[in-house]
Amino acid sequence: GNSVTQMEGPVTLSEEAFLTINCTYTATGYPSLFWYVQYPGEGLQLLLKATKADDKGSNKGFEATYRKETTSFHLEKGSVQVSDSAVYFCALSAHTDKLIFGTGTRLQVFP
Amino acid sequence: DTGVSQDPRHKITKRGQNVTFRCDPISEHNRLYWYRQTLGQGPEFLTYFQNEAQLEKSRLLSDRFSAERPKGSFSTLEIQRTEQGDSAMYLCASSPPPKLARETQYFGPGTRLLVL
Secondary structure, three states: OOEEEEOOOOEEEEOOOOEEEOEEEEOOOOOEEEEEEEOOOOOEEEEEEEOOOOOEEEEOOEEEEOEOOOOEOOEEEOOOOHHHOEEEEEEEEOOOOOOEEOOOEEEEEEO | OOOOEEEOOEEEEOOOOOEEEEEEOOOOOOEEEEEEEOOOOOOEEEEEEEOOEEEEEOOOOOOOEEEEOHHHOOEEEEEOOOOHHHOEEEEEEEEOOOOOOOOOOEEOOOEEEEEO
8 A cells, every 4th residue: 555654853953954854665666755744733844845857846955856766755855944853754646535644743943 | 925824733632532723724725735744754645525525535534533624615634532652743735726737835834733
């Protein structure tokens, strides 16, 4: 069946460091791919999405490219801030519109 | 745009009791989803509605769970004879009618259930 695998956390970085959170997926057909973020005490928010191969989603300095050949959708940011500390979820939607999530990766950024 | 709202935000109940949660989607969103999230895990799909029709139910949704969306507006999720394993965050999301690509789902703050 369809699934999403994310790197385990926590990821601990200093402010202004480069961030990569790996995400790979298994799906039939051509899924849409998403990154959601959950800040402490808040609900899930869409961070970015990509709907077809080679699309790049971007928002708030974060980027992810839909790589069909490697079935990946890695999240990157060039310079993280303390305010980026949160849990990040990779997700896909395939034949139906339900979202299938990874287990989440906690990011902790220290000044 | 007031966002997706859920009520209550927290619920503590004793094993064997029934509980009901409410979700109010963003107005004009015709799709409404329920997910369950346990500690340290990503949300898991439970069920979804398009207008008032329940189109898909997960195998996670046992006979003790029932969801409704009368008139295609708000939705309720009821759990009968709660068990300790039902303790989780219950998330609701809504999305507008799909166009060419799958639309973004907007999530509410969730209802945290604790079954003692």
